[in-house]
Amino acid sequence: MTASEKRGRGVGSAIAGQAVPILFAVLCLFGIWVAKITPAFLLGELSARVGRNSVLVLSLLLPILAGLGLNFGIVIGAMAGQLAAVLIVHWGGKGILGFSEAWLLATPLAVLFGLVTGLLFNKAKGREMVTGLIAGFFANGVYQLLVLFAFGSLIPFHDPGMVLPQGYGLRNTVDLTTIQYAVDNLVALRVTLEGVVTRIPIITYVVVLAFCAFNLMFFRTKLGQQLRAMGQDPHVAAIAGIPVDRNRLIATILSTVFASWGQLLFLQNIGTLNTYSSHEQVGMFAIAALLVSGATVTRATVGQAILGTILFHTLFIVSPLAGKALAGDAQIGEYFRVFVAYAVITVALVLHAWQIARAERE
Amino acid sequence: MIDRLLGMVREMGVPRLLIAGFVVLLFATAVATHMDIAALVTDSIVRVARNGVLVLALLPAIQGGLGLNFGLPLGVICGLVGCVIALNAGIAGVAGLLVASGIGVALAVPAGAGYGWLLNRTRGQEMMVGTYLGFAAVSGMSIFWLLAPFTNPTLVWAIGGKGLRTTLSLGDSFAKVLDHWLQFTVLGVTIPTGALLAFLAMCALVWWFFRTRMGITITAARSNPRFARAAGISDTRTRVQASVLSTVLAAIGIVIYSQSYGFVQLYTAPLLMAFPAIACILIGGASVTRATVAHVIIGTFLFQSILTTALPVTSQVIEGDISETARLIIQNGMILYALTRMGKESA
Numbered sequence: 001m002t003a004s005e006k007r008g009r010g011v012g013s014a015i016a017g018q019a020v021p022i023l024f025a026v027l028c029l030f031g032i033w034v035a036k037i038t039p040a041f042l043l044g045e046l047s048a049r050v051g052r053n054s055v056l057v058l059s060l061l062l063p064i065l066a067g068l069g070l071n072f073g074i075v076i077g078a079m080a081g082q083l084a085a086v087l088i089v090h091w092g093g094k095g096i097l098g099f100s101e102a103w104l105l106a107t108p109l110a111v112l113f114g115l116v117t118g119l120l121f122n123k124a125k126g127r128e129m130v131t132g133l134i135a136g137f138f139a140n141g142v143y144q145l146l147v148l149f150a151f152g153s154l155i156p157f158h159d160p161g162m163v164l165p166q167g168y169g170l171r172n173t174v175d176l177t178t179i180q181y182a183v184d185n186l187v188a189l190r191v192t193l194e195g196v197v198t199r200i201p202i203i204t205y206v207v208v209l210a211f212c213a214f215n216l217m218f219f220r221t222k223l224g225q226q227l228r229a230m231g232q233d234p235h236v237a238a239i240a241g242i243p244v245d246r247n248r249l250i251a252t253i254l255s256t257v258f259a260s261w262g263q264l265l266f267l268q269n270i271g272t273l274n275t276y277s278s279h280e281q282v283g284m285f286a287i288a289a290l291l292v293s294g295a296t297v298t299r300a301t302v303g304q305a306i307l308g309t310i311l312f313h314t315l316f317i318v319s320p321l322a323g324k325a326l327a328g329d330a331q332i333g334e335y336f337r338v339f340v341a342y343a344v345i346t347v348a349l350v351l352h353a354w355q356i357a358r359a360e361r362e
Numbered sequence: 363m364i365d366r367l368l369g370m371v372r373e374m375g376v377p378r379l380l381i382a383g384f385v386v387l388l389f390a391t392a393v394a395t396h397m398d399i400a401a402l403v404t405d406s407i408v409r410v411a412r413n414g415v416l417v418l419a420l421l422p423a424i425q426g427g428l429g430l431n432f433g434l435p436l437g438v439i440c441g442l443v444g445c446v447i448a449l450n451a452g453i454a455g456v457a458g459l460l461v462a463s464g465i466g467v468a469l470a471v472p473a474g475a476g477y478g479w480l481l482n483r484t485r486g487q488e489m490m491v492g493t494y495l496g497f498a499a500v501s502g503m504s505i506f507w508l509l510a511p512f513t514n515p516t517l518v519w520a521i522g523g524k525g526l527r528t529t530l531s532l533g534d535s536f537a538k539v540l541d542h543w544l545q546f547t548v549l550g551v552t553i554p555t556g557a558l559l560a561f562l563a564m565c566a567l568v569w570w571f572f573r574t575r576m577g578i579t580i581t582a583a584r585s586n587p588r589f590a591r592a593a594g595i596s597d598t599r600t601r602v603q604a605s606v607l608s609t610v611l612a613a614i615g616i617v618i619y620s621q622s623y624g625f626v627q628l629y630t631a632p633l634l635m636a637f638p639a640i641a642c643i644l645i646g647g648a649s650v651t652r653a654t655v656a657h658v659i660i661g662t663f664l665f666q667s668i669l670t671t672a673l674p675v676t677s678q679v680i681e682g683d684i685s686e687t688a689r690l691i692i693q694n695g696m697i698l699y700a701l702t703r704m705g706k707e708s709a
Contacts, residue, residue: 123702130432130489134697137637141690149684327509329525335504342498349491353484 020294024311031318035325040193049313051204052269055262056286057305058211059255064300066251067231070287072132073117076139077259078279080109099182106260114256118249170275180271212302288341297352377699388671395678400550409666411557412622417642417662419611424653426604427584433492434636435500437612441466445626450514458536466613474609478602500633507628530626537624569655641693650704
């Protein structure tokens with residue numbers, strides 16, 4: 001291949017890489033125009049959504065770096081966060097102190113869950129994504145068994161406000177008002193835009209920035225470089241003396257822990273826990289958000305995580321309104337955004353597999 | 363003797379033995395608590411006949427080297443379109459069933475071919491691509507159901523007169539036409555002869571197909587692509603054939619499912635349909651790379667028996683519905699087990 005050919009391909013793939021976010025931005029702008037959404041409304045909604053979802057999206061980066069692909073197992077981390085939230089609220093944790101306790105409590109749980117997930121990934125090399133997806137479903141069953149049957153029967157847990165009338169099993173929703181806005185309202189800036197008061201949760205964004213900084217710095221550490229080498233070629237990395245299996249475990253554990261923290265950050269903004277469904281879509285939405293930015297199964301940056309979160313959630317806000325304006329039915333917009341989430345993941349997976357297949361042929 | 367026993371256990375696999383043990387335990391509990399065993403057996407058989415063809419649809423994909431076909435909803439959607447068209451036209455009875463299946467198959471052939479073409483370009487990631495292609499197709503079709511130009515007032519929402527309802531009753535159309543055909547009762551157990559025969563006939567057809575020239579080449583290309591190429595078989599083609607066959611069977615499978623269930627379920631209903639079917643065939647003894655018709659029949663029987671008996675039996679012992687939780691754990695535990703064992707067995 002000559003230099004010019006190489007450059008030609010580089011430019012081509014650069015445009016292809018940007019095609020997804022550009023297309024998405026156009027889609028968002030079209031929706032905004034059709035539904036006549038005001039910037040004040042959009043920014044207000046977006047400020048809350050980006051704040052509460054970014055950490056979950058950032059939790060996907062390390063496994064991608066290590067060559068594990070998209071970690072569909074972050075659902076399991078989210079469950080750890082939810083269990084911690086339930087226990088802390090039950091024990092009367094309040095405000096930022098209660099929230100910090102929940103983070104502390106979620107950590108060992110998430111480490112344990114991440115360890116198990118990582119061991120599973122090591123047994124299913126090359127099929128980590130589908131394994132992670134199914135592991136999430138499986139963990140959901142175990143979570144239900146625990147929360148719906150063991151809480152209040154095997155595990156002593158008596159709280160008439162949280163437990164079902166039968167005496168065991170948590171109610172469908174758990175009220176988290178005691179820790180709601182614990183982080184968001186710590187230092188909040190109120191901005192009045194076109195008469196609409198928008199709250200900007202400063203500390204939440206500081207936390208998000210801290211996670212960004214951690215990821216950026218981690219890439220530069222020895223372990224980060226080892227993960228990168230593994231992501232490029234696990235066989236060469238193993239020959240070079242990198243403990244591949246151990247590092248894969250570390251990447252999975254960190255990702256799971258971050259997901260549990262991210263889910264807690266999400267819940268403190270929402271204020272209620274849907275005991276049996278809050279975690280289910282976490283993986284899909286976080287992954288779709290990351291991919292919208294043009295990230296791939298093998299390459300994703302901190303900037304892409306943030307850009308993707310902003311674009312994806314703009315579409316989330318816009319599409320039901322646009323559906324209503326266009327077809328007189330908000331339901332269409334809701335189906336549309338779910339379709340987009342799945343379609344984006346599908347396209348990314350297809351492109352990824354396509355590239356691998358082509359690389360193998362060459 | 364002990365060695366042979368251990369060998370048998372290894373052959374069966376520990377999870378499979380556990381599940382068989384669980385079925386025995388459930389029925390034992392039912393007997394001990396004086397439950398209506400005949401009704402439980404009846405329900406189990408009905409569910410086997412209802413789900414059987416959907417499970418069978420996975421077989422060609424496994425035999426063709428595509429792995430577990432998580433893209434099953436693709437075929438299911440084709441069958442659903444067939445059902446809706448037949449309903450909209452008001453074709454009832456066996457004719458309705460045939461029209462629905464016919465349209466389903468006609469749509470499934472190109473859909474399966476396209477799916478196979480895509481899977482050929484995404485080798486090694488078939489399961490992940492299949493899963494999300496299925497999800498995307500189901501959610502895309504949700505928009506279609508809402509906007510499609512169906513006008514029959516029994517199908518569309520009463521208010522607004524637009525958009526199909528989430529569940530359509532087949533009561534006046536082809537509900538249970540197979541189940542009620544030659545139906546008879548023995549010892550209190552009602553046998554849905556027609557539906558069972560349809561399932562077994564499809565099994566026989568697939569069994570026979572994998573003994574024809576085309577079927578043998580599909581299997582040969584999967585088990586040794588290089589050798590097959592030397593013999594003039596291109597596995598690119600056989601994989602597409604396998605995917606078409608799998609999608610077509612899924613389309614027929616959902617029509618049979620709907621007639622037995624009595625309702626057509628649209629929108630998000632097909633989203634997770636692949637997973638229980640996959641659990642069935644795995645419980646029956648199939649692996650990601652090898653499956654037989656016997657695996658389909660045994661697995662469907664075991665898993666569907668658990669699903670039907672778990673709720674009534676466990677509710678005798680504990681309050682609350684533990685069966686859905688048990689289903690999640692067994693179903694996904696089984697798939698996880700198969701995924702982690704993929705490299706260990708000879709293909």
